[in-house]
Amino acid sequence: MNVLKVDRREFVKVTAVASAGLLIGVRAFAADGKYALGAFVEISTDGTVTIYVPHTEMGQGVRTSLPMLVAEELDADWKRVRIQQADLDAKFGSQGTGGSGSVWGRWLPLRKAGATARAMLVAAAAARWGVDPKEITVSNGIIRHGAKKLTFGEVAEAASKLPVPTEVTLKDPSKFTIIGKKVDRLDNSDVVRGKAIFGTDVRVPGMLYAAVARSPVFGGKVSSFDAGRAKAMPGVKQVVQIDAIGVSLPWSGVAVVADSTWKAIKGRDALEVKWDEGPHAGESSAALQKAMQDAMAGAPTERFRNRGDVDAALSAAAKIVEAEYDVPFLAHATMEPQNATAKVGDQGAEIWAPTQFPDAAARAVAAALKIKPENVKVHVTLAGGGFGRRINNDYAVEAALISKQAGAPVHVQWTREDDMTHDFYRPAGHYKLTGGLDQNGKLSALRWRAASPTVRAYYRGPKAENLAEGRTLDEVFELIPNSRGEFMLVDSGVPRGWWRSVGGAANTFVIQTFFDELARAAGADPIDFQLALLRDGVVIPTSDAQEKEFPFRGDRMKGVIAAVRDRSGWGKPLPSGRARGFACVYDSLTYCAEVAEVSIGKDGTPRVHRVVAAIDCGTAVNPDGIAAQVEGGIAFGLSAALYGAITEKNGRIEQTNFHDYPLLTIDRMPVVETHIVPSSMLPTGTGEPPVPPIAPAVGNAIFALTGKRLRKLPFEM
Numbered sequence: 183m184n185v186l187k188v189d190r191r192e193f194v195k196v197t198a199v200a201s202a203g204l205l206i207g208v209r210a211f212a213a214d215g216k217y218a219l220g221a222f223v224e225i226s227t228d229g230t231v232t233i234y235v236p237h238t239e240m241g242q243g244v245r246t247s248l249p250m251l252v253a254e255e256l257d258a259d260w261k262r263v264r265i266q267q268a269d270l271d272a273k274f275g276s277q278g279t280g281g282s283g284s285v286w287g288r289w290l291p292l293r294k295a296g297a298t299a300r301a302m303l304v305a306a307a308a309a310r311w312g313v314d315p316k317e318i319t320v321s322n323g324i325i326r327h328g329a330k331k332l333t334f335g336e337v338a339e340a341a342s343k344l345p346v347p348t349e350v351t352l353k354d355p356s357k358f359t360i361i362g363k364k365v366d367r368l369d370n371s372d373v374v375r376g377k378a379i380f381g382t383d384v385r386v387p388g389m390l391y392a393a394v395a396r397s398p399v400f401g402g403k404v405s406s407f408d409a410g411r412a413k414a415m416p417g418v419k420q421v422v423q424i425d426a427i428g429v430s431l432p433w434s435g436v437a438v439v440a441d442s443t444w445k446a447i448k449g450r451d452a453l454e455v456k457w458d459e460g461p462h463a464g465e466s467s468a469a470l471q472k473a474m475q476d477a478m479a480g481a482p483t484e485r486f487r488n489r490g491d492v493d494a495a496l497s498a499a500a501k502i503v504e505a506e507y508d509v510p511f512l513a514h515a516t517m518e519p520q521n522a523t524a525k526v527g528d529q530g531a532e533i534w535a536p537t538q539f540p541d542a543a544a545r546a547v548a549a550a551l552k553i554k555p556e557n558v559k560v561h562v563t564l565a566g567g568g569f570g571r572r573i574n575n576d577y578a579v580e581a582a583l584i585s586k587q588a589g590a591p592v593h594v595q596w597t598r599e600d601d602m603t604h605d606f607y608r609p610a611g612h613y614k615l616t617g618g619l620d621q622n623g624k625l626s627a628l629r630w631r632a633a634s635p636t637v638r639a640y641y642r643g644p645k646a647e648n649l650a651e652g653r654t655l656d657e658v659f660e661l662i663p664n665s666r667g668e669f670m671l672v673d674s675g676v677p678r679g680w681w682r683s684v685g686g687a688a689n690t691f692v693i694q695t696f697f698d699e700l701a702r703a704a705g706a707d708p709i710d711f712q713l714a715l716l717r718d719g720v721v722i723p724t725s726d727a728q729e730k731e732f733p734f735r736g737d738r739m740k741g742v743i744a745a746v747r748d749r750s751g752w753g754k755p756l757p758s759g760r761a762r763g764f765a766c767v768y769d770s771l772t773y774c775a776e777v778a779e780v781s782i783g784k785d786g787t788p789r790v791h792r793v794v795a796a797i798d799c800g801t802a803v804n805p806d807g808i809a810a811q812v813e814g815g816i817a818f819g820l821s822a823a824l825y826g827a828i829t830e831k832n833g834r835i836e837q838t839n840f841h842d843y844p845l846l847t848i849d850r851m852p853v854v855e856t857h858i859v860p861s862s863m864l865p866t867g868t869g870e871p872p873v874p875p876i877a878p879a880v881g882n883a884i885f886a887l888t889g890k891r892l893r894k895l896p897f898e899m
Contacts, residue, residue, distance in 0.1 A: 222295045223252055224266075225303075229323060229335030231256065232264045236274040237284045238538050239267070239369070240568035241814070242869050243807035244284045246367045248292060250803055251285075254360040255296030255353060258334070259323030265368050270540035270560035277562075278539040280573055280680065282770035282867020285803055289865055297350040299341075306341035307332050321359075355801065355862060364806040369564075381536035381563040382595065384523045389591040390419060392584050393446035395453050396435040396604050399833035400675045401426075401460040403434045411452040412438050417445030421453070422587040424580060429641055430546040431579045432677050433604060439588050443595045462675030463833040467610075470830070471508070473672045474612035474633040482631070482668035486650040490664030495627035499618030503703045505696055507615070508894040509688045511828035512608035512681055513843060518566025519601040524581035525591040530557030535578045536565030543575040547582045569818070570680035574606045602843060603835040606679025607828055609634050609651070613692045618664075623704030624714065627664040630655070630693075635674035637684070644671055651685030654769050654874060657734040658693055660722045661715045676830060682818055683870040686769045690874030691823075691881070691895060694765035698882040699891065708764050708882065709747055716740055731864065732771040738798050738859075739768060742775040745796035745857050750777035760791065763883030765875035770867030773798040773859075776816070776875040778852070780883035786899050790820060790852040790880055795872060797856065800863035808868050809856040815872030816854055821846040823877035825896050 224232040233249040245265050253263050268274060300320060307325045308315040310332070318327050325332045355361075372378040397403065409421035420439040426432055438449035496502065522535040530553060537543045537560065544558040551558075565572055577594060585592040596604075611634035618627035632650065639649045650669035659665040681687070701711035720736035743766055746752070752762060759781050766775035779792040795812050802808055825844045829836045837843040881892045890899070 240565035252296035477670035487667035495664035514571035516567035608681030694878035750794035761887035765878035774871040819876035
């Protein structure tokens, strides 16, 4: 089907299907000029409201927050609302889930869909009663006129036959009854009772199971293999080879297909594979670290920021502060390892996967099978964590290639070891910062130099432009009168990918630790030092054309800083052996600040007791969901700060499971206090902003407590 672009008005038009009641959705034009329907809302004759969710639920609560937008404008009875995960369908537009963008991207379209449905229901009721629609009220799924009332279900069929209104009026926020309230997640019951279907749970008639032996070195290929022992194993059906096809599937392997996952894994263990390890077999973390340090002495690959005259300002500075920082590769370590199910036939492919980007999955699978993307149908399942890992679709491509050769539906299940050693990792990086303080202790100049094999370089190639990862740095550079950012590209065969907050976590650790160092050198309180950078009334336009509505505003950043300062007791005495550290970030159009309260245990390791976080994410759709995102982000960031490091030796990832890549355990989880700064602004992201500030906040607290400055992650005392 050839789908034409639709404008905003067309996007929220309504199409009626009498048999199902009222169906609210998106119109797209098929090649024959007839409408093809893709629905957001279905109102059945029994009054049940089903809302179709076009984004992936991976624990962030999107299958509750998005339905809240529709239900609010519809004036639905929330107890009668049900959800349905939408499969890949061009009528929904981009269905990608990432960048903390689901709510703000769907804020207006979904509210308009709800308001349009409400208008048609009211019109149908008004016609039945012979009254003016303006005299009708709606609340909790009941339509009223004086003593007369109707349920949504009683007028759904009649409403479906009415003309679609071209204009609808959205509620004034002061009238909200659902948005802004704490709402339990709609799928909690199914998840708790084990009824929810994750990718791992998918079962298709006639399905076989596969486990893949992948090249232990990135870029390696199968030289030869002996499948004799594997084929002799009970339950093993076939052994097939799959080859790397580029960034969508950067490793070759041999797949064992069997009648159960366990038998497939045991068959894989029996394989004898010889590998051509390729050009990256000699890579190591030690060599990469040296290459990054050496790159600091050379010319930059690109200068991505240049404001004022940095060299002159540094020469005139009353005091110079210089420091170097390091961050390692990081794995995503999703609780549910990667998996996918594929059914490939003559007519195309059908995929079941916990993918964050089903449209990208369709394109990747189509390219691998050499078919058209429209011939790939993608069913989106629940995902047991994503954190950016499921933006890549290697697991879906693997399943499709194996299914094609096996001639049957195939479920590919990764083990934890597969997942840890074949990730798309957050890049390692080395940084050197130089700051100049004037006679008054104000920051007059900043020079930022970074060396890294970035995510952008992995996908765009080493000769492309804009390879530096500058996320969360734009506003920082604009706040300093003389600032320069330089980037040195370093080669690595390790696949890189988007990791929760992307480059924001690394950049924020570096800049917020450096600001703390500058404040100490200036004899200033760290919070006061950063507040001094936020000039009164400062507004910095974003460089992204899609985000022009969201310029950086200094008053909003001041608001979250003031909130954590006040709520944390900043500056007030603490019990002996404890100290506080501060950090903040502007990420995903959201303002977030955190204060961590830290001690050092008898074993010499840091212990984080309490984190006070403030977040300004505009209109808070579901405060309970926001608090959960903040708590989860802090736990995620603390795992990386205290334990996380992926290392490479002889071209192989050394960490294989949680024994050598530990996560924060429940007994080490601090008390987290989340304060949502009230706002009437448009809603923005909450999944990523809580992650970046926690590492520098903890590191700055350790310095306040011990006088020891930690400039390398994970922290080593």
